[in-house]
Every structure is written in C-alpha cells, then in structure tokens.
Amino acid sequence: MPQYKAPLRDIKFLMHELLQAPQVLAEVPFYQQNDTADADLLNQVLEEAARFVETELVPLNRVGDEEGCTRHDDGSVSTPTGFKEAYKKYREAGWTALDADPAYGGQGMPHLVSNVLVEMMTSANVAWSMYPGLSHGAYSALHAVGSEDLKTLYLPKLVSGEWTGTMCLTEPHAGTDLGMIRTKAVNNGDGTYAITGTKIFISAGEHDLAENIVHLVLARLEGSPQGTKGISLFLVPKFVPNPDGSLGERNTVVCGSIEHKMGIHGNATAVLNFDGAKGYLVGEVNKGMNHMFIMMNAARLGTGLQGLGLGEVAYQNALAYAKDRLQMRHEPRVNPAEPADPILVHPDVRRMLLTGKAYTEAGRALAMWLALSIDIEHHHPDAAKRQEAADLVALLTPVAKAFMTDNGFTTAVLSQQVLGGHGYIREWGLEQFVRDARIGQIYEGTNGIQALDLLGRKVLMDGGKKLQKLAGTLQEFVEENEGDEDLAPYLDQLGKAAGQLGSLTMVIGQKAMAGPEGADEVNAAAVDYLRYFGHVVYGYLWARMAKIAHEKIQAGQDRDGFYLGKVQTARFYFAKLFPETKMLAATIKAGNEPLAVDDRAVFGMERALVGA
C-alpha cells in the first residue's frame, strides 16, 4: 500500500523562513485578536493536521478508489466504507471550522493554514478531501455575499460541518460557456424562488456524510437577459431548514445519477435535477457570475493544491521504491554485496525524481505565498496592502491552478515510471495517483481557460499593470542580490526570462490589437504563455529558497542536509526544467499561423471554418 508522510519540514521552512508568516500575520489585527498568528500554535496545528490525515485518511484512499460511490433507487448515494466515520472524526476535531469566521463558530485561523491542510488531505485522499473542500467553497461565497438571514441560518452548520455544500454551475450544454446556462428561477413572491433545470458533474452533489446539503446554484431569473449578465446565484438546500436550524421538508432536488469516471472514485459526481426546488437569492440579481468569482480564486488555488498534493504523494512513493528496487549494476558498484544496485543510482531515475521534487517544492512555495496573500487581501488594515495582495492573487491564481495541476500530473506519471511495470499495477497505488491527478487539469475551468484568463483578462485587459508590479518584485530581488556568487547563475537566467516575458507579452498584445484575428493570436499563445509565466514564478521562488539555504549552510546550520537538498534541487531546476522557457518563447512567437490550417485538408471538414 502506498505511504504518505506530510512534508512538515518543508512546510515549516516555507512558513517560517521563506514567508515569515507569523511576523506578517502579526501585523494583521484580525489574527492577533483571534490569537492565531502565533508561530508555535501554527506549528502545532500543522502537526495535528498531519497526524489526522496520515492515520485517518490515507488508509481510505484505496478503499475509496475500489468501491466508489453507489447511487440507490431512491436517489440517495452512499460513499465508500469508512468515509462517513472519517468525516465525523474530522468534524468533531474541529477541522471544518479551521479558517472560518469566529462570528459563525470558526476558529479564525489564517487561510495559509487551511491551504496546508488541504494539500495534506489531497495527498492522502483527494476524493475524500473534496467533500469538505466544496463545503468550504459554498461557505466562502455565502459569507461574502449572502444576506444576514441566510448567513445566520446556514453558516454555522457549514462551519461545524453538520451540513456540506456544493457549487452547481455546469449543465449538459454549458461548461466553459456558463453564459448559456438554462436553469431558471421564478420568483415565488414570498422571498423564495422556484429553481428548475439540470446540473451535471456536481462534485459531492449527493452523499451520506452529512444530514443536509446546501447547493449554490447558478440560474437565470425569469426576464433576465441572455448571457453571463443574466445569471443569479441561489441557495437550494436538500432539506429546507426550519428557522431554528432543524430539518424541514425534503426539497425537490434529486440526484438522477452519478458518473463513472477515470479517477476520484470516492467523490460522488452527481447529475442534479431541480424541479421547482425552493431556493433563496444569494447576493444581487444578475450578479451571480461575479459572486461566484469571489470564491473562485480560493477554489482554483484549491484545485492547484490537488496537483501539488498528488505530485507529493506520488513522489514520496517513487522515492521509497527507488531506494529499494535493485536492478542493473552501476559503476562503480554501490552495493557490491548485492547482485544489483538500487535504481536510485541511475541518472535517468534521478531525473524523474528530481523533476517531481523541484516542481512540488516550488508549487508548495507558490501556494503558500498566495494563501498568505489571500489572508492579507482579506484582513490587512492598510487598504493599499490589501489591493496589492489582491492584484497578486488575481494574477497568479490561474498560474497556480494550471501550472500546478499540469506539473502534478507530470510528476504522478514520472513517479509511476520510476516503478516500471509495477507502476501500472493497482496494488502499488501509483496508477491511482495518475488517474486522480488528471481531473485537476480539467475542472474548475480547464487549464486552457486558465491560460486565457491569465493572458486575456489578467495581463492584456489590465494593460500589463499587475504583470509589471510582479516583474518589479522580481527585478528588485535580482538587483538586491547582485554580486552574490551562489545565486548569480540563477539570477542571470531569471532576469533574462522575466525580461523576455515582458517582450513576449508585448508581441502578443500587438498581434491581439492588429486586427479581427487578434483574439485567435491570444488564444493560440495562451497555454504556452502560462507555462512560461509559471517557470518565471517558480524560478523566482527557487532563487529565494536557494538564498536562504545558502545562508544556512554558510552559518553551519544544515545538520540534516535539508538546505543542501534545497540548493541542489534549485540547481537542477534551473539547469534541467527552466530552459523549457526557451522552447516556449519559440512556440509563442510562432503564433496562430501554424494552427490556421486548411480545415478540409487537415481535419476532413466539408468547408473551411477558420484560416487558410
């Protein structure tokens, strides 16, 4: 069975040394008042989280995959053996309330901490982690825009985990293009709405972990305009609660079926049929898309964490295997008493492992940096600081979502490769990580859509302002460390790439404005652009981590070799992974032209759709 140990050493390094989170949070009265910025407390919470995850969730990962969820004739769904009991323990230990608002029973811990908890849970059992994950999304949206009445009734139950939540956006004909959704809402005139329509692919849409499920549903109010400007957000409970919070009538929302899918078998992906179901407006009429986007940054970062968590656990298991598995002889022999040497000695195996390590550790740094920025965005007393953090989060969220899930999948596949044929066999667990990691690239907006969000909305539409701010931060770091011999090779590469990212942005921007085909140019470049962007961000983080590590080594404070490991992984990253930017620069420059092929000749269409 696969093993997992939460990477607490690395997490603490990032929290205390790279981000200096306790000092940053101490400036924020919200955390000070709640007494939740204390370094020892942060550590202790992380350690307890690790213990819970390792002992309760890891053993259920395989069970969940093998058993999957079962829908019964009455529309109810049961989760795999053990899921319910683990959820009860999780709830009772208070984890559902971790970073929630104390006004509703939350513990008021920084989002940074819950970010780490989510990473650990996705490593341990991503399918299980999605039940509390979706609830947290529903909590955030409701907390941000819900009326006082809705908040008073629903938030304490979501915070305590007694009820769970969902996010219902997708319909059969509307996935990426939510402007096309058809689910409709009719005003009942008594403060409630009747919701009718079909939602598909709803994660945690029906299950037996909790007594009630709170669906947040995008629907079009009768008379509202077509497109995204006519969409509103509604809360539709499975059981309509009485004012005292006790369960009332069963609402007319039922699970029509659950999907059979490639991975995350333990999480029920439901088709939900709403048949005049009783709903409540959340926020303002026709502002549904905006309201959803409030929680989208956190949710997208959460999906990025799935890439990170699955990469981490796959890497851990590949590494353990590579130490044990004896195949072929290395010269000079490492293990002369044995007939063969551990495969860890072969450079190509080291390449695969180091790739996983380099991506995972940089991804963790990015995720924690963004999570801390979300804390500042929400609670810092200084408006300028809040804005600065908000800009950074907006810019880097699509990068985190797509780059981390792409690299997480790559890491899972490479880790599987380390096990050779055994990686393909179920009992080793690696093939499950590969299957589970795949969905992160698809949902919560496909990675292609993330790339369009980054390049189109976050960079070009904003006139490059957010990008320039980030570039300024990088430039400052490069200048500050000028002359540092240890860092020089990295800073040189980083400085050049940051400069090139700017010029590539200009090139695409100019093409985008040049004519009616401009949008295609952006579309053609976006995915490569996001990857380039991701490398620049990881490069920056690796350089910063390497700087700290060098200092520790020089101060003679590297007794367990942790910092040497950082320095050498940074070197590997810049030598073997970062140069992908050179290729990406070329493919970005190649533009849309190679894609504008003749649709008849290449795709066998009867007529040309675009180009040629």
Next chain:
Amino acid sequence: MKILTLVRQVPDAEARVKISGGQVDLEGATLVMDGMDEYGVEEALRLREGGAAVEEIVALATGPKRVEDALRTALAMGVDRAIHVETDQALDPIALSRVVAQVAQAEGVSLILVGGQEADWDSQALGAATAERLGWPQLTWTNELALEGDTLTGRHDVDDGNESFRVPLPAVVTTQQGLNEPRYPTLPNIMKAKKKELRKDTLDAYGAAPTVRVVGSDIQTRARLNKMIDGKDPQAAAAELLDLLRNEAKVIA
C-alpha cells in the same frame, strides 16, 4: 485527587535516525509523544470524564526545549497544566524516577500514569522505579481502569491471561496498547492549550543526574543473504523453505 501523567518525546516510528559522534542524532526527525504515554494521558482524561473526583491532571516531561511540543499536545488533549524540567542531559529511568517522585510529592498527586515501555530505549523500569522511591504499589500493563473514590480497580495482563485488581490510592500505573484509543486534540482545545500553564523547572532543583551514560551507538545494518531455493520440485522447495524459516530464520515454530 490529582493525577500526574508522564510524557516523553520520541522519534516517530517511521523516523530515520542518524548517528553522529556515537550518539543518536534526532535533527530533522519527526518527534512525537510516546504512544504509551498517550494512553496514559487519555486514561487520565477518561477517568475524570467517567465521573471520578479528579481535581487536576498534570503532565510532566523532562528533556530539551523541543519536549515542550509533546507537552503542548498533552495540554491540547485536555490536561490542565504541564511541568517541563528542562535539561539537555538524557536521563535514564532510574534518574528520571527521582524527578517524577519529587514532583508527585510536591504536587500532592495520588495517581501516576506512566508508559509501560519507552518507545525509544525500550526500558520498562520507570514505573517500577518511581513506585519504589515512593513506596507506592505499582500496577503494570493495565488494560482497563476505573476509579471510585480512592479506590482504583482494573485489569492487567499476565503471561497466560489477565488479572483483575483493586488498590487504594496512591498508586503508580503503567499503560499498554489497548488500554484505550487516544483522542485527537480538537482545534478549539489546541487553541486553549496555548493559554494553559507550562511551568519550567531546572534539573538542578531535583538533584537528579544520569546514572547511565550512552557511550556509543550503532545502527543495525541489514544485508540480504541471497539464498535461492531451487524450484524444480515444488514439494521439496516448500519443505526446504519451511525448514529454513523454522530452523535458520526461526520466524515460525
């Protein structure tokens, strides 16, 4: 009445330890509360929750600063306060029992819960040594405990079965696996634990010094013997394997 529970911090069962300068080097290893002590802490909490008149539960640990973490865990589980005798010297059980006995007397406790066995050094002497110093009865390897007034009843394992006992307090009790299932500290209790008292004492105050010194350590190395059994005749191969397991490896009877 007051209960004293002893807490030791040990490397996590899967931790890889290193040797440097002939001593075990715990740098970088994950350290946790000894599982045997967790049973003790849990049992103290359960005795109180079960209605016994427990005024206070105090956790005691000796060792370097990092041992605080194990005490914080005990506090987060529900212990009322903690005493940390801070020292960088490793105390063997006999030396440690001197501290435990003095704390027990100074605090006026009437029940001491101690791990049956130390996860790191395997010693089982601490309970006995403490009982001896105090002249209290000792109940070892307990599986079940109940407290009514000043009388403790319970069950413990002996070689071929188990015995039930009854003892008037004060007493020393040692734990074992199966005594209970320790709880996870809840998040609110973790936060509350921060505000609980964690007293620092120096080792000097107790006049305890190690009686045993570790002068060298080695990590066991494993080598495969690469013994192959010819599988042409499955019957013979199975018989040979059985013979090897029985007589050479001695892993089956």
